[in-house]
Amino acid sequence: MRILAFDIGGTFIKYAICDENFNLSDKNKVPTEAEKGGQALIEKIIDIILSYDDIDRVAISTAGQVDSENGIVVYSTDNIPYYTGMMVKKLIENKTKIPTFVENDVNAAALGEAKFGAAKGENDFICLTYGTGIGGAIFLNGKLYKGSSSSAAELGHMIVHAGGRQCTCGGEGCYECYASAKALISNVNKVSDKPLDAFQIFEKENIEKPEIRSEVDKWIDEIIIGLINIIYTFNPPLIVLGGGIMNEDYIIDLIDRKIYSKLMDNFKNVNIVRSKSGNDAALLGVAYEAAKLK
Ligand SMILES: [Zn+2]
CATH class of the missing domain: 3.30.420.40 (ATPase, nucleotide binding domain)
Incomplete structure (x- = not known):
């Protein structure tokens, strides 16, 4: 075929x-x-x-x-x-x-990860992709959860800061306004002396500058806030993080080091991994x- x-x-x-x-x-x-x-x-x-x-x-x-x-x-x-x-x-x-x-x-x-990638064999997991916005997918009982009008898992539009930044969805304070790759680039370029793209930010000479490192770390804290909301909602065994920016080891390592101490004990079994099939x-x-x- x-x-x-x-x-x-x-x-x-x-x-x-x-x-x-x-x-x-x-x-x-x-x-x-x-x-x-x-x-x-x-x-x-x-x-x-x-x-x-x-x-x-x-x-x-x-x-x-x-x-x-x-x-x-x-x-x-x-x-x-x-x-x-x-x-x-x-x-x-x-x-x-x-x-x-x-x-x-x-x-x-998410379907690809479930059949061939980081979630192979898993019946329940959540997928998030970080780019211009943040996309989500909910995989439950071996299939996608689609919602009543095929629109479930708009996780990028969870409100994480009441009255916060204006979002493209018409709301304010959405997760993607703070935790998308676009948000990181915008935050870093406010403190950087030269314009940097997502990949340049993580180059040694840039990430080692305290002002840039501080913006990256604050951004990772924003990622973690959204993940905690999702973990408390679904109690999933697995979360798969995608989007080109997640290839940076620094991000996944810091999420891993920080998130578990913030979770209630009975949620700590969650495994947070990178997309495998990219x-x-x-x-x-x-x-x-x-x-x-x-
Ligand atoms: Zn929004």
Whole structure:
């Protein structure tokens, strides 16, 4: 079986061929051109699909909240204009006649971690990704928990500071305003004498500066506040942290050193690990589900 798997983000569409053993090959990346809107985006996806021969299934991981049963984007922020309501599965199947599975990107990554990655064999775990915002996925009893309108696990919008920073969701004081990679970059650049990106912040010459180190440590404390709320809500055995920034050992080490002393004793069994499948988790997660389609 050949599955064409896509991961649609705000900046790039990544795609690859996945075989029946869930090996990825022929990896590609094109700009999303999100500003052109949802319709143009799906037309671009269809053009890519039609440029291949012998595709048996299409698998799509995408930004936005997704009703995966019907393959509809039920809500998307203005990062991709006119994407809300897009009947992705129907549009693709009508044009290509290939069975298609669609899921939200963090849920897709959680599926990938559950089948192939850091949560392999786990029935219950929580997945969080730290980037421009913070995405979440809740995996319970061996499957994703989707909520009453396919939108559960918006963990980035837990309110952690009442009356705090203005968030893109319309609320104030949301977790992602304080603990996303974007928040770190913004905080550090207020004290740095030169502009730094996420990776430069953790370079020795920068992180060893006290003013930068202090901002990084405060940011990690913000990460921990959100994790504690989640741990007290779900009492999970496992939390998987994703997003490119989590590759920095400094972050996971400090979380590990600080969080357990803050937790009530009977919650300390939680294991906090990094995503294992990284960027491939979402592609593998949707490919796995697409393979099951009739
Ligand atoms: Zn928010």
